[in-house]
Amino acid sequence: MLVHSRTGRWTAWVLFAVLFVPLFALPLLVILAASFSTHWSGAFPSGPTTAHYAAATRGESLQALTTSLVTAVTASVIALTVGTWAALAAAALGKKGKRLLDALFMLPVAVPSVVVGLAVLVAFSQPPMLLNGTRWIVILAHTVLVTAFAHQSVSAAIRRLDPMYEQAAASLGARPSYVLLRVKLPLLLPSLNAAAGLCFALSMGELSATMMLYPPDWTPLPVLIFTATDRGSLFTGSALAVVLMAATLLALLAVSRIRTKASYR
Numbered sequence: 001m002l003v004h005s006r007t008g009r010w011t012a013w014v015l016f017a018v019l020f021v022p023l024f025a026l027p028l029l030v031i032l033a034a035s036f037s038t039h040w041s042g043a044f045p046s047g048p049t050t051a052h053y054a055a056a057t058r059g060e061s062l063q064a065l066t067t068s069l070v071t072a073v074t075a076s077v078i079a080l081t082v083g084t085w086a087a088l089a090a091a092a093l094g095k096k097g098k099r100l101l102d103a104l105f106m107l108p109v110a111v112p113s114v115v116v117g118l119a120v121l122v123a124f125s126q127p128p129m130l131l132n133g134t135r136w137i138v139i140l141a142h143t144v145l146v147t148a149f150a151h152q153s154v155s156a157a158i159r160r161l162d163p164m165y166e167q168a169a170a171s172l173g174a175r176p177s178y179v180l181l182r183v184k185l186p187l188l189l190p191s192l193n194a195a196a197g198l199c200f201a202l203s204m205g206e207l208s209a210t211m212m213l214y215p216p217d218w219t220p221l222p223v224l225i226f227t228a229t230d231r232g233s234l235f236t237g238s239a240l241a242v243v244l245m246a247a248t249l250l251a252l253l254a255v256s257r258i259r260t261k262a263s264y265r
Contacts, residue, residue, distance in 0.1 A: 083150030117209030157191030
C-alpha cells in the first residue's frame with residue numbers, strides 16, 4: 001500500500017472496509033447464511049439446517065456441478081489455445097492487422113452474452129454443423145465468450161516481453177519453433193495461468209447464453225440455481241450458489257499456486 005503515514009494507512013483501510021463490505025462481502029455472506037436456513041425471520045434468515053447441502057451435493061445437483069466443471073475446463077483449454085495462438089500471430093502483424101484481430105476477438109464481449117447465445121444457436125442448428133441439442137453447443141458458446149479475455153491477457157503479456165531473449169536465442173542458432181517453445185512460452189507462463197483462471201471463473205458463472213442452448217442432459221449449475229430460485233426454493237438455490245462459489249475458488253487457488261511457482265522460473 002503506497003501510504004507511508006500510519007493515519008493514512010488506517011484511513012485507507014477504513015475506506016476499503018466501508019466500500020467493500022456493503023457492496024461485495026455482505027451479499028455473499030447473506031447467501032451463505034441463507035444456505036443454512038429454513039425461513040426468514042425479519043431481515044435475516046433463521047432456522048439452522050444443513051439439509052440444503054445434502055441436496056446440493058448429490059443427484060441432479062452433483063451432476064450439474066460436474067457439467068459446469070467439464071464445460072469450464074474444456075472451454076478454458078480451447079480458449080487459451082486459440083487466444084494464445086491469435087495473440088502470437090497478432091504480434092507479428094502490422095498495426096492494422098493487429099487492430100482488426102483484436103476487434104474480432106473482442107466482438108463477443110462487446111455485445112450481451114444472450115446475443116452470442118442466439119448467434120451460436122442460429123449458426124449451429126443446421127447441417128453440416130448441427131450442434132443444437134448437444135453438449136458441444138454449450139461448450140462452444142462458453143469458448144466464444146471467454147476467448148477474448150485469454151487473447152487480451154496474453155497480448156498484454158507479449159507486449160511486456162523483452163525481445164532481447166528471443167534475439168539472443170536466435171543469434172545462438174535456435175530455430176523459431178525452439179524459441180517459441182523453450183523461450184517465449186515459458187516467459188508467458190504466469191500470464192497463461194492467469195488467463196486460464198479468468199476463463200474458468202467466467203465459464204463457471206455463465207448463465208445468459210447457456211439458458212438458450214443447454215440440452216436436458218447437460219445442465220450446468222448456474223442454470224440449476226436459476227431454476228431453483230425461480231420456483232421459490234431460495235434456500236436450496238443459496239446452497240447451490242455456495243457450492244458453485246466454493247468449487248470456483250478452489251480451482252482458482254490451484255491455478256494461483258501454479259502461477260506463483262511459474263513466476264519464480
